[in-house]
Amino acid sequence: MVSITPLISPESGSLELDRSAALSALESMLTIRSFEEAVDGLFARGLMHGTMHLSIGQEASATGICVALKTTDYITSTHRGHGHCIAKGADLTRMMAELLAKQTGYCRGRGGSMHIADTKTRNLGANGIVAGGIPIAVGAALAQKMRNENNVVVSFFGDGATNEGAFHEALNLGAIWDLPVIFVCENNKYGMSNSTELSMRVDKVSDRASAYGIAGVTVDGNDVNEVYQAAVAAVQRARSGKGPTLIECETYRWKGHSKSDKNLYRTKEEIDQWKAKDPIIRFQEIILQNQLVTQTDVDALANQVRETIREAIKDASAAPDSDPAELLSSVYREVYNG
């Protein structure tokens, strides 16, 4: 059982002015990076199978959004969902066990990377279907409203997902019912290989909000504090019954789309330009400059995170493989207990 230190919302209102909040946000981003680098390595060594979508380079959007959430708020996630899962507080060992196809994994080894969900942290699940989680988030938000719960629901998705009908139908429903849902588009410039320039005529994904009469905003998705600020505004709007917000986080994935990507559709220069805008380094520099932390703090945190991931891999690897003998179980639920 290891997860990140629960994210702390800054009393000052800024992640760049509050030491404990800054450290927790940094820990989240470092953990996402470290987890995915480890997964990439395991994959390269043939210890992990299937395919994998890594969000290295995009750690600030998952983190900045989740800082603004309560533990009882819900999220829906995507095929590129490790970051969302970790930032919401999932157990890293169970995540790793799932990727390693172990019985102790979040899905007993049935789901793998694309299907991790965690009831405890109210993560309704990654999704193998592009845009599949967006209407689900709307439904979860509708339930919050109908039952007078004060929770909000965040739906994470990519730029490519905004070309699916599901995105448009979900935004409209969320809008007309004034639901406490926040649509978070992690715009990393590409679907798989299809660029936003080729796949949409609007300049910004957030322009699409106006078609449904909801608020839309674009932020620097590699600036964790800017993402956080936008999330706070959206959460406030949602909780006070004023309906959905579409937040577009402009970011970039460093790795290929999945394991079969040869990066033919983008240039090395473009990748390098974005690597220079590393959300983790940028945030570290700011909080060092603001003297919230010392280099020693940062190094110690980085070491601690690496150690945590090593532990997670060790514990997960020692767990039993998932068991074919129980394959027929859980196709249907036997008893409903909420």
Place this chain on the structure above:
Amino acid sequence: MANRVITYSEAVREAIAQAMEADSNVFMLGEDIGIYGGAFGVSGDLYHRFGAERIRDTPISELGIVGAAVGAALVGMRPIVEIQFSDFTSQAMDQIVNQAAKIHFMLGGELSVPMVLRAPSGSGTGAAAQHSQSLETWFAHIPGLKVVLPSNPRDAKGLLLAAIDDPNPVIVLEHKLLYKTSGPVPEEPFRTPIGVADLVREGKDLVIVATGVMVSRSIAAADQLKEQGIKATIIDPRTLSPLDMSLINDAIAASGRVMLVQEAPKHVGFMAEVAARIAEGPALYSLLAPVKRICGMDIPIPYAPQLEKAAVPQIEDIIAGAVALMREP
């Protein structure tokens, strides 16, 4: 050059290229089929050979692109849609089922939809429940759609060229595990007729009817069964709709035993239809033992390799099934 050997995906690509060279109305649309070359590398260099106008890279909009193909087909084009995984046809079902399949009939035979929809199907890649299904029965159940499952490179080319020629919507389900397999494929454009089953091999003891990747698994099983003295006939229906039962019926008349092998879940699967047709027809009187089905489990496809293997028939399951069938009185 009838013996030239190429891969299954090369065969599909060659069919598309030859059809596009022969007819300017043929074009392709789908996600990441351009520079990327397709999620499974099937379109490959076609983008560089034919350009962005005819190898149309689309946004992630399955309903939109299938609908666009239906519309283009209605007015004279010959679109080939690639859906990245057959699982995502579920996004486009309205256009496939309510539009493409029915337009010709509904409008009294006036218009038709000569569209081809190709999609990678099946399990075995560790991609889990939403990327591994075998959905052929969905399509086979809809009057107006033709459904083919090429099981080798030769048929991948021949059936696809026939599908492109066909004046009806044809669903071509290509198994992911077959893309990298190779076999002899004639270089010239040729057609494998839709609606004609293939006699893969002859043996006197039992008949195995198999589709998709189960054909090659059945061949491997039959090789081992031969060593045990059991000789199997293997029939690949190739086309699920319309279904050619003549070979199957004749073969059952000769051996009296039949085993039906599919990857999809057993319940209400395609082989249930084959079994019913056997029961309805003359072959019933030649049966020496009940019809046997070897199918996928009635569960979604799991991620873990050992679970995924257990969920669908493997060579050993086919062998065990055949041995058990031979022991029936």
